[in-house]
Amino acid sequence: xxxxxxxxxxxxxxxxxAHDVAHLLESSPPKFRHTLWRMVDRENEGEVINExxxxxxxxxxxxxxxxxxxxxxxxxxxxxxxxxxxxxxxAVTREVLEAMDHHDRARIERVLQYPDDTAGGxxxxxxxxxxxxxxxxxxxxxLRRHEEIPKMTDSLFVVNRNxxxxxxxxxxTLLVSDASATVREMMDTNIEAIPAYMPDDQVARLFEGNDWxxxxxxxxxxxxxxxxxxxxxxxxxxxxxxxxxxxMAGLEEDLDTFAPVFRTASRRAIWLGIxxxxxxxxxxxxxxxxxxxxxxxxxxxxxxIVASMGGIAGTQTLTVLVRGIALGHVTPKNGWWLINRExxxxxxxxxxxxxxxxxxxxxxxxxxxxxxxxxAAMVINLVTACLxxxxxxxxxxxxxxxxxxxxxxxxxxVTDVVGFVSFLGLATWFxx
Amino acid sequence: xxxxxxxxxxxxxxxxxAHDVAHLLESSPPKFRHTLWRMVDRENEGEVINExxxxxxxxxxxxxxxxxxxxxxxxxxxxxxxxxxxxxxxAVTREVLEAMDHHDRARIERVLQYPDDTAGGxxxxxxxxxxxxxxxxxxxxxLRRHEEIPKMTDSLFVVNRNxxxxxxxxxxTLLVSDASATVREMMDTNIEAIPAYMPDDQVARLFEGNDWxxxxxxxxxxxxxxxxxxxxxxxxxxxxxxxxxxxMAGLEEDLDTFAPVFRTASRRAIWLGIxxxxxxxxxxxxxxxxxxxxxxxxxxxxxxIVASMGGIAGTQTLTVLVRGIALGHVTPKNGWWLINRExxxxxxxxxxxxxxxxxxxxxxxxxxxxxxxxxAAMVINLVTACLxxxxxxxxxxxxxxxxxxxxxxxxxxVTDVVGFVSFLGLATWFxx
Numbered sequence: 001x002x003x004x005x006x007x008x009x010x011x012x013x014x015x016x017x018a019h020d021v022a023h024l025l026e027s028s029p030p031k032f033r034h035t036l037w038r039m040v041d042r043e044n045e046g047e048v049i050n051e052x053x054x055x056x057x058x059x060x061x062x063x064x065x066x067x068x069x070x071x072x073x074x075x076x077x078x079x080x081x082x083x084x085x086x087x088x089x090x091a092v093t094r095e096v097l098e099a100m101d102h103h104d105r106a107r108i109e110r111v112l113q114y115p116d117d118t119a120g121g122x123x124x125x126x127x128x129x130x131x132x133x134x135x136x137x138x139x140x141x142x143l144r145r146h147e148e149i150p151k152m153t154d155s156l157f158v159v160n161r162n163x164x165x166x167x168x169x170x171x172x173t174l175l176v177s178d179a180s181a182t183v184r185e186m187m188d189t190n191i192e193a194i195p196a197y198m199p200d201d202q203v204a205r206l207f208e209g210n211d212w213x214x215x216x217x218x219x220x221x222x223x224x225x226x227x228x229x230x231x232x233x234x235x236x237x238x239x240x241x242x243x244x245x246x247x248m249a250g251l252e253e254d255l256d257t258f259a260p261v262f263r264t265a266s267r268r269a270i271w272l273g274i275x276x277x278x279x280x281x282x283x284x285x286x287x288x289x290x291x292x293x294x295x296x297x298x299x300x301x302x303x304x305i306v307a308s309m310g311g312i313a314g315t316q317t318l319t320v321l322v323r324g325i326a327l328g329h330v331t332p333k334n335g336w337w338l339i340n341r342e343x344x345x346x347x348x349x350x351x352x353x354x355x356x357x358x359x360x361x362x363x364x365x366x367x368x369x370x371x372x373x374x375x376a377a378m379v380i381n382l383v384t385a386c387l388x389x390x391x392x393x394x395x396x397x398x399x400x401x402x403x404x405x406x407x408x409x410x411x412x413x414v415t416d417v418v419g420f421v422s423f424l425g426l427a428t429w430f431x432x
Numbered sequence: 433x434x435x436x437x438x439x440x441x442x443x444x445x446x447x448x449x450a451h452d453v454a455h456l457l458e459s460s461p462p463k464f465r466h467t468l469w470r471m472v473d474r475e476n477e478g479e480v481i482n483e484x485x486x487x488x489x490x491x492x493x494x495x496x497x498x499x500x501x502x503x504x505x506x507x508x509x510x511x512x513x514x515x516x517x518x519x520x521x522x523a524v525t526r527e528v529l530e531a532m533d534h535h536d537r538a539r540i541e542r543v544l545q546y547p548d549d550t551a552g553g554x555x556x557x558x559x560x561x562x563x564x565x566x567x568x569x570x571x572x573x574x575l576r577r578h579e580e581i582p583k584m585t586d587s588l589f590v591v592n593r594n595x596x597x598x599x600x601x602x603x604x605t606l607l608v609s610d611a612s613a614t615v616r617e618m619m620d621t622n623i624e625a626i627p628a629y630m631p632d633d634q635v636a637r638l639f640e641g642n643d644w645x646x647x648x649x650x651x652x653x654x655x656x657x658x659x660x661x662x663x664x665x666x667x668x669x670x671x672x673x674x675x676x677x678x679x680m681a682g683l684e685e686d687l688d689t690f691a692p693v694f695r696t697a698s699r700r701a702i703w704l705g706i707x708x709x710x711x712x713x714x715x716x717x718x719x720x721x722x723x724x725x726x727x728x729x730x731x732x733x734x735x736x737i738v739a740s741m742g743g744i745a746g747t748q749t750l751t752v753l754v755r756g757i758a759l760g761h762v763t764p765k766n767g768w769w770l771i772n773r774e775x776x777x778x779x780x781x782x783x784x785x786x787x788x789x790x791x792x793x794x795x796x797x798x799x800x801x802x803x804x805x806x807x808a809a810m811v812i813n814l815v816t817a818c819l820x821x822x823x824x825x826x827x828x829x830x831x832x833x834x835x836x837x838x839x840x841x842x843x844x845x846v847t848d849v850v851g852f853v854s855f856l857g858l859a860t861w862f863x864x
Contacts, residue, residue, distance in 0.1 A: 019642070175572070176575060230662050234666060245680075249750075261773055272744055275740065280737065286732060286736070290732075294726065297722050300718060300735075307736065309711060312704055345700065412740075
């Protein structure tokens with residue numbers, strides 16, 4: 001890419017699908033990224049902005065004024081425009097809406113009235129509706145009058161005279177059925193429409209479970225308000241999975257891999273600061289046992305082992321629970337079974353590795369008392385780690401704190417403190 | 433659920449979509465799970481097995497003989513049958529294939545010849561093909577002769593007389609176009625078909641980028657061999673995201689949240705064992721400095737802070753890189769920029785928290801030398817952590833080791849060792 005002339009690169013770039021351009025921008029360091037962005041033709045900017053991650057999107061949008069934003073988003077789908085507007089400051093959103101033509105504004109406002117993590121926030125308004133009394137022949141002629149059928153249209157929606165959703169007419173049914181049959185005879189009424197306020201992760205599960213390509217969204221009184229398509233659901237799935245991964249390391253989701261130095265450093269600093277507090281807490285625990293360590297310096301050598309094994313065991317349990325909650329497997333009801341299982345796993349692995357560590361420590365420092373002490377501390381810490389790793393996410397979830405984000409810090413604090421207290425405490429009781 | 437009578441529960445269970453039954457099984461502890469599974473009607477077993485995670489699927493399949501497996505998988509899609517067969521022992525797979533009727537066997541074998549993480553392994557053979565010379569009117573009549581059009585069919589595939597793929601005819605085009613036009617005139621030839629050996633993550637990216645519902649798969653000589661549908665791509669996306677999350681905690685992907693105690697314990701034991709080795713390595717480093725710790729016991733109190741901050745900073749960097757590699761953002765070429773950025777981030781955050789920790793340690797132990805030593809160790813360890821977190825996944829990727837799996841262990845070993853060596857080493861040089 002670097003070798004081409006400006007004109008060549010520009011031509012090539014604007015010939016690529018928007019998704020590829022976005023991928024290229026996301027995979028480029030900041031400097032190169034700006035050069036690339038300037039080469040994107042105005043008429044492609046909307047599509048590319050739409051495909052970018054949140055961070056880059058906000059970055060490029062901040063350079064535009066309201067009428068530019070209104071202009072480049074003109075041809076995007078409603079839910080995508082709504083997404084973009086929700087990331088702008090409220091004042092700018094209002095300006096952009098005012099800069100749109102009357103018709104567009106009404107459509108976007110319809111989507112904007114729902115939170116962006118609900119079915120309503122995911123939907124488009126480009127539905128094709130038919131009445132149940134029509135024959136398929138009439139439907140076919142009606143479709144033929146369209147210049148284009150919207151992408152991802154696999155079904156027509158059947159509505160009554162009050163615009164309430166009553167059934168689906170899949171195109172695959174339309175194409176193989178007798179043209180003289182009516183819509184009512186051929187429509188599928190087994191489909192439950194999606195209420196506009198359904199959370200997006202539940203929508204994703206419905207799509208996955210039923211292998212839908214598109215599905216109708218209804219308002220409070222059953223009236224059809226829009227449709228959700230699988231491409232938007234795929235984004236939800238990706239973001240939810242990404243969330244568990246990045247949150248557990250204290251990073252924001254949908255992050256920019258190539259964010260510049262200062263932005264990266266300042267964001268991570270917060271997480272490091274929180275962890276520093278917990279590290280000091282662990283240190284102050286060790287501080288209590290200074291006297292014992294002075295007497296038996298081997299304790300200082302071995303104490304990180306107890307803490308670190310607890311951290312690993314706890315993180316494993318935490319990951320299983322965070323993932324299980326995200327997938328909807330774990331509920332308050334079956335949570336108890338998991339807590340019991342994790343305690344049993346903690347006891348088993350605690351005993352196994354307590355034997356190994358105990359023997360190793362006894363041999364190393366030629367002191368079987370030390371071996372016994374570290375073995376006991378190991379069992380205590382591994383059981384605590386597994387118990388905490390299982391209970392913590394369930395508790396955090398109940399008080400509406402994100403377990404993926406807060407779980408790790410609290411967990412390692414617990415395993416460090418319990419690890420040091422049990423090991424050094426037992427040693428003090430014995431040697432002190 | 434528990435309150436209903438057996439018959440009620442059984443009726444309700446078999447009335448649910450297979451995906452919901454699978455979800456229920458996955459969300460149940462082992463005992464309850466077996467009761468549920470026995471209630472699933474024989475004719476629904478195939479669909480449910482297909483929706484289960486790998487672990488549970490293998491578990492239930494292991495109770496069946498070959499002809500039962502052949503029977504319950506009869507109505508599944510080709511790629512799903514292939515997936516199931518690939519999880520069985522080779523001998524059983526052969527038996528199952530022999531138990532199938534000739535026609536089914538040929539179709540399944542076609543899919544089985546490709547690895548299951550390639551386009552070929554994801555495909556179904558239920559394509560509808562048309563010739564370019566036909567008029568749309570003929571195509572419509574041809575479709576009407578079908579009893580049913582396969583699910584997720586949004587396009588017909590246009591092939592020449594050698595069965596080579598030459599274009600797509602979307603149903604949405606077919607429905608709005610003049611019926612006297614030919615397929616050749618209306619077909620979309622801009623679509624590049626997917627080679628059967630393309631890795632599945634690349635297939636997923638193509639689907640996401642182009643908002644495809646289905647896409648053609650071709651063999652070496654361009655002949656159409658099948659099609660991939662978005663529902664299978666969604667599974668790939670979910671599994672890839674899951675892989676990064678679970679591997680970083682040393683857990684297998686697609687794991688069973690409610691796996692029984694012994695299986696869970698024995699799997700996690702391996703990871704704990706590996707980590708124990710690295711913990712002993714860190715301990716043996718501390719052991720070298722026993723003398724210094726005996727003199728200045730405050731070192732034992734403070735040393736976990738240096739190690740733990742390094743671990744956190746390194747994990748953050750590692751997560752960004754592992755995620756970036758999985759998303760295809762990071763390549764060997766732009767990797768250098770990331771390494772430089774991470775070093776810069778390490779220096780900045782190292783200096784920031786070195787000041788804080790240095791001042792806190794000086795005040796705590798009333799010894800500004802100690803503050804200086806820990807501050808210096810902090811900078812060294814944070815820079816090392818960021819550098820390792822960035823370089824390690826790039827290196828591991830190059831030698832074909834999964835960075836998500838191996839990265840964490842190597843990283844914390846490095847941050848522990850460097851943390852202890854720099855802190856205790858500087859202290860020994862000063863106090864010793």
